[in-house]
Amino acid sequence: MQHLILVLPLLIPLYGAILCLFFWRKLGVQRVIGVATQLSLCAASAYLLSETDQAGILTTHIGNWEAPFGITLVADLFSSLMVVASAVVGIAVFVFSLRGLSNARLLYGYYPLLLLLQMGVNGVCLTGDLFNLYVWFEVLLICCFVLIALGGSKPQLEGSIKYVTINFLASSFLLIGIGMVYGILGSLNMAELAVLIRAAEDNHGLITLASVFFLIGLGIKSAIFPLFFWLPASYHTPPIAISAFIAGLITKVGLYTLIRLFTLLFVLNQDIVLPLLLVASGLTMVVGVLGAAAQVDFRKILSFHIVSQIGYMLMGLAIFTPLAIAGSIYFIIHNILVKTCLFLISGVVYRTNGSFTLKNLGGVYLFQPLLAAMFVIAAFSLAGIPPLSGFWGKFMLAKAGLEVGQFGLVATSLSVSILTIFSMTKIWNEVFWKKRPRTDVTADAAMAEINVADKPVIRLLHLPVLFLVLAILFIGLYAEPLVSLAFRASEQLLNSEIYINAVLLK
Template sequence: MSTAVALPVLIPLIAGSLSLVFYKSHAVQRWVGVIGTGALFLATVALLAKTWTDGIQVMEFGSWPAPFGIVLVADLLSATMTLMAGMMGFALAVYSLPSMSRDHEAFGYYPLMHLLLAGVCGAFLTGDIFNLYVWIEVLLVASFALLILGGERGQMEGAVKYVTLNLFSSMMLLVGVGLTYGLTGTLNMADLAVKLPQVEEQGLVTVVGMLFLVSFAIKAAAFPLFFWLPASYHTPPIAVTALFAALLTKVGVYALFRFFSLMFDNDVGYTHELLLWIGGFTMVTGVLGAAAYYEIRRILAFHIISQIGYMIVGLALFTPLALAGGIIYIVHNIIAKTNLFLIGGVIYMLRGSYDLKQIGGLWKTRPMLGVLFLLSALALAGIPPLSGFLGKYVIIRAGIEVESWGIVAAALAVGLMTLYSMVKIWAEAFWKAQPEEHAERAAAFERAIDKKNLTLMMLPVIVLALLPAAIGIGAQPVIEIARVAADQLLDSTAYVEAVLGVTP
């Protein structure tokens, strides 16, 4: 039994509880936010290292062995995902210190942030599908509360769309859980990997799999039910938006990877072909939506959708190379996309607007910010030698190997369109002169800047901007972890042995 598996869930729950105890002290809440997320990050680093050296980690609760009791399981995919959650949680806790208003802190920002991180890590580590539903509901409650924090009209409108479609997704997930139990008599993922292939009516298994596919595709903001994301992600404070961009849709993507490799792989010709079409349309519709806007948060929100398409394509192609590429792309996207939102927040602090038509001249006054934006933007567009190029190259190469020429063409075209959107932000915000009609307001925001606060906001931006270059240049460890994680997904033997103690 490995207690290290429980720490990524327990730490944010404890930190959130402490934040509630000291709810009257904003200073204590901020310290707990940074220390708690820092401890979470260290725990996830240790968990990934232990999983890499010692194999799949399992923890059983209440002395009830699987498949009867609750278990937490960390293979390389789930350990990698919790590492990203810990990293982003820590970065955003630091970024929130100067950027989050005291009113939002008073409304419970830090306890909700910790609750969200606990839900995300619980979803990544749970070993049964009912508790996956429970952890998703935990993060849904926390994310809804964060979305409406402050109670502005735009936030409420976005929240209604967000919660309505996500509740529908959760209902489908719960129905799928019930039907799966009816077919197999178990909810443990490892046990399902053994028992689902033994069900006589494999057509029913595929039908139940479709329920899960639709549910998780909604949560991942995949085509065609993605409209809740661009309608809501631009409304909360930018630190909240960045936290959502980093983690929420990735829970849906992770669940798709887990379910359609470990359990619902009985009809790959149908399910994964459908996933391939969904991934392709998600890439294209997301990037076209981004091209239509001139508001930084909306552009980046549509690019979340577009980039999700690449991840789903990696799963849909279902080869070791494609799955490894999908995992690499998830890691890359979490880092680059989160940082672009954080840079957007810095731009707002400097110019007082997210509208590209109202800002400009930043290259002249803040060249370092321009360089950091370019590093993250070019990584997102897949320019070598940055991490985005590595992920796209592996996925496209996998597409070529299986002669999926349509998806290869779509991936290349979407990469060019992504570059167009990033160049648009660069040209409007950094290269062109500040519009005269907005110059007075921009000057007022520049004068009001607290240099200490700006420096504190820039610290996570600098680190996250350098990571794509570090991953791209020193790619071998990332590729090796992704390769082994892909092998674990394709061959469930090790997972089943670790959880059930038997060879399937």
């Protein structure tokens, strides 16, 4: 049976972007189109989630070419959760960009690029074809390239050279892996490949070799130790309305693909691959959090924390039990929301105080107590203080780790949480609590002026932060629905017959 609902998360942003291109340099019209697109995208993804929740895995064969021959779109619970999270984050970033980005950048096509990027993310999450996956990754990446360089300021250009070069290499590795898989097994449909790999009698070594190419390619994209150096060097350079979306979502999409492929396809030789992932996840956590401890820039601290949090998500895959995978899924969704929220908060702080450097900031609590309260919620959620959302993810992961006897990794993950609190406390002390530095009196005057003139603007910038904080509180205080969804998603991932049967119509 064909489910056209699957095509909507791809078509809505595509049509929105094309319409925006028709109204090039007419920001008012583009904004209206953007609002309509974001809202309908959100509605479509929510509908997709409720459908996959009730009917199980949905598939669509594009052009009615039956499964192993044509391109199939597949939505299970994990992919629909990702699509919903990206739509929610998309709305927040879109609202922030209405006033949080300079007009010069908006005029050069920010809105169509954002929509195309969302299309790429949804495409990666929904595709059931290996080569199609690569194409969606390229759609997503080229939008990221342009967005990071949009405006062409010095730091952006420097960051984007690093980003472009390393991600070009990562994509090539991904393509080599896909070519190897096709050369060995002669198919590109992920469900058929899953059957072929499980039935393969020889070539186990070659398949594992191909999986290493995927591991390296996707490892670069999702910033796993030791392949993460490009991330803190580039993610903080673009304006917040751009970096919040990219930082919140793109590395998690890489990790989504890693989890999908290593549960569905590359299940051979797990006794070699999983310990490797285990070590990588522990080192990713530790190195990320230690890197953050040394930084003195709001956005750079957050960028290093992205790396650190990636370790937790990888930890679930490395432990490879239903509870652990569910923990990873919950953690990914939680982290997409929290990370975007923290980046947006840094944007609001910059807008009202004119700096990202901790040394130049201070006393925000005095002027913007609401913003400070929202930062506390997001930061504690990131660190995993109960009852906020990060706690449940870390609790599930730690419990799964203890059940299989990975005491070292669990201890590492818990001590990394403490170091996360340390970094967040540093931001809190420097940005919100300490006295405003006395060096320039003009800044105070300028700030007072901003507060009078820009009050509606600042209020509008608070809106997406508030929206995300409410979302974080919701999945934290009322965690049951998301936790049970994550459990059922991990059941679907680990019982690959469900996926195979749904796609190949057995």
